[in-house]
Amino acid sequence: xxxNKKTTHILLLSAALTWSTAVPAFADDGSTPSxxxxxMGSAPSLGEVKVTDSSYFELKNVTILPEKGSKTVxxxxxxxxxxxxxxxxxxxxxxxxxxxxxxxxxxxxPQDKDKNRITPKSVQDISFYATVNDTTNLTDLIFEFxxxxxxxxxxxxxxxxxxxxxxxxxxxxxxxxxxxxxxxxEIKTTIKKVLLTKNDKNYTPTVVLKMxxxxxxxxxxxxYQYLIRTSEGYMxxxxxxxxxxxTINPQVDKEVQLTGSxxxxxxxxxxxxxxxxxxxxxxxxxxxxxxxxPQVTDPDTVDTGKEYEFSNKEGTxxxxxLSFQRLPMEDQDILSANLMLLNKGSDSLxxxxxxxxxxxxxxxxxxxxxxxxxxxxxxxxxxSANYQFIGKMPYTYQFSTVKLVLQEKKGxxxxxxxxxxxxxxxxxxxxxxxxxxxxxxxNIGRNTSYAVRDVKxxxxxxxxxxxxxxEATNLEKxxxxxxxxxxxxxxFDGDVYPAAVSxxxxxxxxxGKALLILSSTLPKGFPTSNMSAMIGEAVTDNKFSASADxxxxxxxAAGFWLPQENYQVKDxxxxxxxxxxxxxxxxxxxxLDSEKLKxxxxxxxxxxxxxxxxxxxxxxxxxxxxxxxxxxxxxxFDFKDFDIVDSTTSDASKDTKIxxxxxxxxxxxxxxxxxxxxxxxxxxxKLSVYDSYxxxxxxxASQKIDWFxxxx
Numbered sequence: 130x131x132x133n134k135k136t137t138h139i140l141l142l143s144a145a146l147t148w149s150t151a152v153p154a155f156a157d158d159g160s161t162p163s164x165x166x167x168x169m170g171s172a173p174s175l176g177e178v179k180v181t182d183s184s185y186f187e188l189k190n191v192t193i194l195p196e197k198g199s200k201t202v203x204x205x206x207x208x209x210x211x212x213x214x215x216x217x218x219x220x221x222x223x224x225x226x227x228x229x230x231x232x233x234x235x236x237x238x239p240q241d242k243d244k245n246r247i248t249p250k251s252v253q254d255i256s257f258y259a260t261v262n263d264t265t266n267l268t269d270l271i272f273e274f275x276x277x278x279x280x281x282x283x284x285x286x287x288x289x290x291x292x293x294x295x296x297x298x299x300x301x302x303x304x305x306x307x308x309x310x311x312x313x314x315e316i317k318t319t320i321k322k323v324l325l326t327k328n329d330k331n332y333t334p335t336v337v338l339k340m341x342x343x344x345x346x347x348x349x350x351x352x353y354q355y356l357i358r359t360s361e362g363y364m365x366x367x368x369x370x371x372x373x374x375x376t377i378n379p380q381v382d383k384e385v386q387l388t389g390s391x392x393x394x395x396x397x398x399x400x401x402x403x404x405x406x407x408x409x410x411x412x413x414x415x416x417x418x419x420x421x422x423p424q425v426t427d428p429d430t431v432d433t434g435k436e437y438e439f440s441n442k443e444g445t446x447x448x449x450x451l452s453f454q455r456l457p458m459e460d461q462d463i464l465s466a467n468l469m470l471l472n473k474g475s476d477s478l479x480x481x482x483x484x485x486x487x488x489x490x491x492x493x494x495x496x497x498x499x500x501x502x503x504x505x506x507x508x509x510x511x512x513s514a515n516y517q518f519i520g521k522m523p524y525t526y527q528f529s530t531v532k533l534v535l536q537e538k539k540g541x542x543x544x545x546x547x548x549x550x551x552x553x554x555x556x557x558x559x560x561x562x563x564x565x566x567x568x569x570x571x572n573i574g575r576n577t578s579y580a581v582r583d584v585k586x587x588x589x590x591x592x593x594x595x596x597x598x599x600e601a602t603n604l605e606k607x608x609x610x611x612x613x614x615x616x617x618x619x620x621f622d623g624d625v626y627p628a629a630v631s632x633x634x635x636x637x638x639x640x641g642k643a644l645l646i647l648s649s650t651l652p653k654g655f656p657t658s659n660m661s662a663m664i665g666e667a668v669t670d671n672k673f674s675a676s677a678d679x680x681x682x683x684x685x686a687a688g689f690w691l692p693q694e695n696y697q698v699k700d701x702x703x704x705x706x707x708x709x710x711x712x713x714x715x716x717x718x719x720x721l722d723s724e725k726l727k728x729x730x731x732x733x734x735x736x737x738x739x740x741x742x743x744x745x746x747x748x749x750x751x752x753x754x755x756x757x758x759x760x761x762x763x764x765x766f767d768f769k770d771f772d773i774v775d776s777t778t779s780d781a782s783k784d785t786k787i788x789x790x791x792x793x794x795x796x797x798x799x800x801x802x803x804x805x806x807x808x809x810x811x812x813x814x815k816l817s818v819y820d821s822y823x824x825x826x827x828x829x830a831s832q833k834i835d836w837f838x839x840x841x
Contacts, residue, residue, distance in 0.1 A: 166240050168351060168406055169205055169256055170418045171308035172299045178274045178289030180221070183212035184247075186274055188223075188291050190256070192299045193267050194405060194416035195362065197693070200263055202233075202270070203415050205256045210247040218245050218255065221288075224273040225259050228292070233270075235259045239410065258415060267293050299416075300401060303423040309404075311351065314344035316377065318418065320402060321384060322426040324555060326433065332391045335555055336367065336402055336422065341382035350375040352622040353404050354414065354659055355387045360399030365391050365563055366690050367402075368661065373623030388558040390566075407621075409656045432550040436471075439547040441537060444478050446508075447471040450550045451515075453531065455557040456665065456686050457524065457617060457625045464495060464520040464557075465684055466533045466550070472508035479507055480514060482538040483547075487520045489528040495520040497533070498671045500684060504574030515572055517684040519668065528554050559663065561688040568687040569604070570666070575612055575673075576604035579664065579687070582644070582708060584694045586657060587825035593655060594825045597628075597647040597662045597691060598708055600740075603637040610636055611741075613667040613674045615683035616647040621659045626651065628662070631743040632676060644709055644742040648822070663688045699830035705818055706829070707749065709737040710771060716793070717816060717832075718839040723805050726760065728753060728797040728816075734771060734789050744768035749787065750819035750826055751797065755836075759807040760814070762799050765821065811836040 174189040190205035206223055210216040225233040238256045247253045261270075271292045278286035301307040306319045317340070324335040334357060342348055355367040367389035377383050387402070402420040407413075436449050451467040464487050472478045480501075487495040497518040505514045518533060532551050536544035562568050567580040580600050587594040595618065603609050616628040631646040647662060665683030667674035674680045699705065702714040713733045720727040744767075752763040770786040782794065804811075817831040834840055 166312040166351075167238055167256075167408055167415060168312075168353075168417050169203070169254075169310045170299075170404075170416070171310070173297075175272075175293060175297070176291040178291065180216070180274075180276075180288065181212060184208070184210045184216050186221075186223075186289075188272055191267060191270075191272075191293065191297075192416040192419075193261075194403070194414060195263065195364065196260075196414065198263055200261050200265060201413050201415060202259045202261055202267070203238075203256065204272070205254050208247045208253045208255065210249055210251055210253075213249050215249065216247045218247060218253075221274060221276050222285075223257060224275055226271050226273065227261075227265060227269045228271060229269075233259050233261055238408075258411070258413065260413075267297060267299070268295050269293075300419040300421050303421045307418045307420065308343075309418060311348040314342065314346055314348035316348055316350075317341045317343050318404075318420075320420050320423055323422050323424070324553075325425045326556060327393060329393070331393055331560075332395075332397070333558060333560070334367075334389060334391060334400070335558065336387040337555065338385045338387060338402070339382055340377055340385065342377040342379050345379050347376050347378050350377065350383075350385075351406055352620070353406055353417065354621050356403040356405070357389055357391055358401040358403045358419070359391070359395050361396065363395060364403065365389050366561075366659075366661075368559075368561055368619075368688065369621065369623065371623070386555055388561070390561045390563055392563070407656065407659060409658070433552065433556075437548050437550075439535075441481060443481070444472075444474055444476065446478065446481065447473050448535065448548060450533070450552075452560075453533070453550075453552040453557055454559055454686055455554070456559060456683065457619075457663070458521070458615075458682065459627070460524065461521045462524040462526075463682055464497075464518075464522060464531065465686070466497075466518040467502075467685070468516045468518065468533075468535070468550075469513055470508065470516065471513045472510055475510050477507055477509045477512075480505070483516060483535065484538050484544050485518050485533055485535045487518070488532040488534060489522075489526075490530055491532065493528070495522055498682075500668060500671055500673070502572045502575070502666075502673075502684065517668075519682050519684065521682070530554065531557070559686050559688050561661065561690060564690050564692045566689075568689070570612075570685050570687075571604075572685065574605065575609070575666070577612060578602045578604055579689075581662065581689050581691060583706075584657070584691050585820065585822075585827050586694060587820070587822045587827045589653070589825040592653050592825075593651050594822055595649055595651050595655070595657050595660075596822060597689075599645040599647055599662075599664070599689075601637075601643045601645055603639055603641050603643075606639050608636040608638060610676075611643045611645070613676060613678070613680070614645070614664050615667045615680050617663045618647075618649050619661050619663060619688070620656075631745070633741050633743055634676075635741050637741060638739075642737075642740045644740050646743070646822075658693060661688050661690050698828050700832060702816065702818055702830050702832050707768075707820055709740040709742055710768075711735045712749070712818070714816075714818070715841060716839055717834055719814070719834075719837055721805055721808070721811075721837070724800065724802060726799045726801050726804055728799070729794055731791070731793045732787065732795055733791045734787060736771070736789055744771070746823040748821040750821045752817045752819065753799075753814055754817070755814045756812060756833075757807075757810050759810060760799075760801065760804055763819075764797050 172190045178186045187207040194201045241255045273290045275285040306317045309316045319339045321337040321339045326333045357365045367387040370386040400422045404417040405414040449469045454465045456463040486497045497520045500517040502515045535548045569578045582598040582600045611633040618626045626649045628647040628649045633643045665686035667680035668682040669678035705712045717730040747768040749766040754761045766787045819826040
């Protein structure tokens with residue numbers, strides 16, 4: 130067969146498109162377009178590469194973001210076409226390599242995958258991303274631009290390189306601004322000020338970020354993630370206020386308050402604000418901007434932590450405002466002030482009859498209800514008692530300062546002012562615990578610690594159930610009931626979803642634990658990778674809620690940044706985590722006759738006996754799926770049966786429930802008169818274990834097994 134020159138070029142082009150890992154990203158990089166347009170920052174230009182006499186590539190916006198075990202590099206190529214004809218970018222490609230010669234795969238961002246034809250006298254920005262190992266720095270990188278050239282042995286020709294210089298930085302200096310491209314509109318971002326409070330465990334920074342629209346059309350602020358990066362490289366997430374559906378009109382600026390928690394052991398020097406955006410389809414966080422933080426602004430009109438005295442006919446009391454919080458609650462916000470009374474005298478004091486109210490900006494009065502959170506009846510010498518003042522207001526109402534006016538009742542409708550505590554709205558922050566940290570609620574008679582153990586998403590056909598497994602530890606010296614909680618989930622852009630909390634009916638031993646499940650039904654496929662959980666002690670009618678009460682408020686609130694969910698599916702059915710249980714399955718075998726299929730196996734089910742939990746709605750699901758589709762079935766086992774000893778039969782081998790302990794030769798039977806006729810096509814099957822919650826499932830383990838063989 131003879132090939133002409135034109136045919137040869139077509140075949141070479143086909144081969145290049147097949148072999149190259151770069152060009153297919155324009156046609157199909159294996160991802161679907163992101164739901165929202167990804168932003169790009171404005172890192173400095175690193176240089177230009179000449180393409181033709183009248184066109185060139187400009188490399189800019191080169192940034193890097195540390196991830197778990199890797200780093201994400203993003204960059205933009207501005208294609209300048211100053212010629213008189215179209216320039217086709219598909220004829221070119223950027224390559225990325227390290228100075229030591231390692232090649233790194235580059236992909237185009239989904240939103241730019243169709244940008245190819247650059248018309249005359251125009252400029253087109255095309256942005257890319259790459260993943261490098263966690264030891265690679267920006268200054269290790271070289272960007273090479275190539276043109277596809279089928280006269281060359283490898284079908285490509287280098288047209289220029291740009292190396293990242295050693296003094297290159299992506300950090301915006303303090304007091305300077307940074308331009309962020311929000312879907313084609315330029316937003317100038319500046320750190321306006323930084324406030325800082327601390328306790329014995331953590332710093333609580335508040336960063337006020339100013340965003341100014343310098344473009345000519347409105348811009349919707351995407352669901353960014355904001356983080357503090359320390360000089361050691363540690364990253365701590367920040368909670369953003371008032372960013373839900375935030376749109377900035379042209380020549381208008383908005384301020385965003387960002388608050389988080391940084392361990393007090395970490396150095397305060399060299400902190401940076403990092404802005405990222407989650408590309409859910411790429412399963413990556415992309416860097417947007419870095420800011421050097423300015424000096425901390427000394428807060429004024431803040432009385433938290435200061436001691437003040439007042440006296441009545443009973444004696445002298447010392448008071449201290451421990452915290453002031455603004456908390457979400459359905460369609461309202463709660464103002465919550467935590468006040469401590471101390472007796473520094475030598476004689477015992479009775480508890481005064483306190484009341485009070487809030488004043489917003491010295492103009493708007495908000496009624497406050499009083500809750501005594503400690504179980505005490507008086508103040509011995511050196512003793513203390515905690516109080517919570519709670520008020521409610523529209524969640525949309527904005528103010529600058531809030532004042533708690535503390536009063537003592539003198540009659541049925543009379544009260545005497547004792548003290549005023551002043552606070553700034555910017556510092557009305559909930560404590561947020563970083564991943565792995567424990568929250569201790571140290572109220573007399575209710576001492577409890579809380580820690581997130583795991584997060585799980587149970588998938589359904591039309592919706593998902595998102596859950597957080599929260600471990601509560603009794604720090605009291607007596608058996609106690611588990612405190613009733615109010616729980617909510619919050620997304621990075623401010624959406625708040627109420628969460629149900631499983632009820633623990635048994636009292637908890639001193640030092641004992643309870644596993645609480647916080648759950649909420651979310652739209653199918655809802656992104657949960659950067660959510661936080663908020664909890665507080667439930668209040669009903671000015672007192673702590675009993676198990677049957679419906680909460681109307683909550684106090685002593687704390688937030689938890691959640692760990693990344695583990696989506697890895699074990700390929701062996703051993704040590705499967707069903708907290709507080711662990712399941713292992715072995716010696717799996719199948720048996721078939723003309724009537725039924727038998728699945729037999731040995732199992733061992735263990736439990737953490739020091740952890741109380743509510744297993745209502747939880748089921749273990751074991752599923753079998755033939756690789757050729759001949760047979761599929763699932764069998765459910767209720768968690769509530771795990772701890773029950775079967776007394777209905779003397780023959781344990783006939784027990785059809787899974788129980789705690791070891792069991793050999795457990796049998797699951799499935800009636801099927803047709804399967805035997807497919808015997809020749811029965812090669813392998815998958816046996817899978819699911820954790821099911823309220824009818825939705827999460828796959829935990831799946832093992833491929835040969836039909837009619839016995840596993841180890």
